[in-house]
Amino acid sequence: MRGLFGLWKAMLSSVIAAGVGMSMWGSEGRVEAAELPVSKPAHVLQASYVKSELVIQFESALPPVEREALYEKYGLTEQSSLMNGLFVNVEVKEKQPLQQMMLSLQKEPTVQRAERNYHVTPQLQPSDPSYSRQWFHRMIQSPKAWDQTRGRPQVTVAVIDGGLDLTHTEFAGRIVKPYNVVANGAIVDRDRHGTHVAGIIGAAMNGAGVTGVAPGVRLMPIDVFQGEYAESYDIAEAMMYAADQGADVINLSLGTYVYSSVMEYAAAYALEKGTLVVAAAGNEGTSLPMYPAAFSKVIGVSAVDEKDHITGFSNVGRHINLSAPGENVYSTMPVHSYGYDSGTSMAAPVVSGTAALVLSKNPFLTPQQVMRILYQSSVDLGHPSMDDSYGHGRVDAHQALALTPKPMGAISLNTKEFRMTGKTNIRAALSVRGSMRGLVYVEDASGRRVRTLINGELPKQGGFVAYWNGKQDNGDFAPAGKYSVVFRLADNRQSLSQRAEVQVIPDLPPVITADAADMTMTKEKPSAKVTFAIDRSLFITAAVYNEQGKLVKPLLTRKALPARRHHLSWDGTNGNLKKMPPGDYQIILTGTDLQNNSTKETVWVRIE
Incomplete structure (x- = not known):
């Protein structure tokens, strides 16, 4: 039984393409699946999974009593559950074939799907240095993007990976809510892969070492790996944890060639919570869909080299949404070190970092709006418009910010000297872009709120308009002096405010x-x-x-x-x-x- 969400584990791994290398693992506790149907790539892809576990998705959340009746019927033991019993991870008795058990369970009226708990691998291609350090910043025009924003600390990117070096100086003061899904705790491993990925997203701009695409944002490391593998259920738990903890972007530099309903559900859950999900497309040079990158609610990322060509190892296909630099990328390493790595694992965080910059400029954009900005601002490569290698194109941070609207304009006042007669109003208006609610109030020179004008309303016709006749919340007219009309915009995770000063001149008849x-x-x-x-x-x-x-x-x-x-x-x-x-x-x-x-x-x- 496991922690916070009580999850089970397993994900798919794959045999890496010939000429690139082979992922090896022992047979204990794992079974090799039959060959996956492929469109004749030059190599065979196979899936690995936890030998004695299944993931069951019910038609609707099933109460514990009803679940126990099902377990008793089939000899199952629940390891953990998600979403009040919509998904469960169960252990199957050793002598029962998983395939037969899956078929039997799927005949039950309460069961929608039963699947293996597949292993997932990181999408990394280790490499020696061959290009100048951090060449990708020049390609995606990071320096020009940084003229607008280097990332706000209110924006958080979750790195679902194998942990990272929390003590690395590049991450000092910007690690939030670390979580180890496997161990159900806050201690994460000093993983090479996760540390490298995190550095690409958000290594500090501190005059030393390297710089991430969004050096000012916060990072939420979530450790899902046990050795070389993570499991689909754990990754689903991690995505839901990240969304629940307020992550704005999730980076998944990992993948599997086997569809997982629990991972797809988690990706949709995150999007519904307002969290953008970015994932690596895979490194086998095949057009087979890799999950979670191939899910419709996830940005799937392929890798390009320094010449803006698709790399030889990068997966391609209709599930590719964007491409990004992914070959010989220089970034952080444990312990307090730096180094080069290649893979779509490196390309995905370039996109995640760019998305974090977009949200730093306008934190009220929905994930769908951020997607559109990234797609429309990308550099079209390959065939005109969208193609299987580059998707919409190669990400460009500068162009993405150029397309990102500011969350609000300037406050418009009909007067800055309000002659208060009891029959006149001051009109304050603010245009906005994004999804938020507004609080508009008046405060005096000491910062004390004297009148609330709009409280938690949605914008109308692209903005907010408020009127004030000079009365305070207690019904009395405000005395002469300086006041500020304050617009405070907020969603469920971010807030911004803007104020405009006005001089109140009482011109009221005596009472x-x-x-x-x-x-x-x-x-x-x-x-x-x-x-x-x-x-x-x-x-x-x-x-x-x-x-x-x-x-x-x-x-x-x-x-x-x-x-x-x-x-x-x-x-x-x-x-x-x-x-x-x-x-x-x-x-x-x-x-x-x-x-x-x-x-x-x-x-x-x-x-x-």
Whole structure:
């Protein structure tokens, strides 16, 4: 039984093309499959798998009780499960032939597919140095791309491989959430292959050693290998782990010639989560599809040499989406070292690094939008348009960034000096490109949020438009001063913000607010006490009038009062101190500020 997702292991390996070398392994625990149908390549491809394990995909997630009934029927033991029981890795009793067991299981109404747990190999071609170091940067125009971005630390590339040298100075401070699927822990091996791949993606631009395509991004190493092999179930777990942990790009410099439903499901799961998946096409010089590169939701990458020709070892076929430099690539090695390697394993991280640059410029692009940018910006090689060797073309980092739209334009304000009258609004607009939600608010000079205008909405017609009348969230008008309209854009993993300053100039009429709109005077209560508040310093005039509006008695005449609560009273007499007869009277308060803006408030008083 294994860790976080409880996965099982196995993936396919292949016999490497004649003249390139042979992958060798012992027979213990693995069985050689029959020859795969091929379109007559010059060599035979075979598959290797875990001898006593199967991967079962159910029609829908099956509860543990129902799974146990099936296991008891066929003598199976569950090793682990994914997606609440949609996929399981089971151990088969030694004497039961796997092929017969697969056929029997697939007759069960709850089972959609049963398959072997295949081995997967890294797609590396070891080589001696023969070209100048890191020639691929010149080919894909990395230096021009770096004029726009070297990669943001908020962008993460998951390297699903054999681990990497975590102590290498090229990765210092940029390793996040490492995970060992096999050992179910955070400790990963110092693997040569994974270290080399990671360096191509993101070795630091620190004035020493080498530089990756996206030297500013973070790396998430996920170790799936046991020796020369990884297993399809483990790779599926790794892809889902990377997507769940917020990886923006997954690099898979590995592959198998046997289709795996659990890997295809994981690739689709990652894409649905917003994670772009890039994989090596394979190194056998064949047109057979290699998985995961051949999955429709994965960018499959072939390798070119320094002359932009497809390499002799690179696989080709209709599943190729892009090509990238992959021969004699200089990158990081354990321990704190550097060296050359060749293979589509080296080409895939060039594409992954370029994708990371694109997402650094605009983190709100969907994986599908990033794919289109990479395809449309690639250098067309071979036959015009798409072909089996180069796909859409050879990746070009500079052209990819040139095609990448900025996530947002500049904030447009209808005024930078907002004269607040209570009837006017300031209009703030921002155009955006990508998939995100917007939060728009106003903050004062101290950074305190005073009013939320848009909260978590999707853009409309390519942007956001917000209006502010000067009121704060508490209902009061904002005092004079400097404010900022802030647009904060975010998806489930990235956020960006932009602000524009505005000067608020209050031009509001003064406000007088009485506690009571009417009151009654009786013998027991012979006077009316009026409590009122003013919002600023005012000259207050107050007087009593009868129902017909005739002056009865002045109470205050242009008395200067500060902004706070005040009190005044009327004893029911006129200016001659004579008691007024029963009836309705009105106390009218009038306030005028220094700008000669005025207002009034009326309180009715009944004398019984």
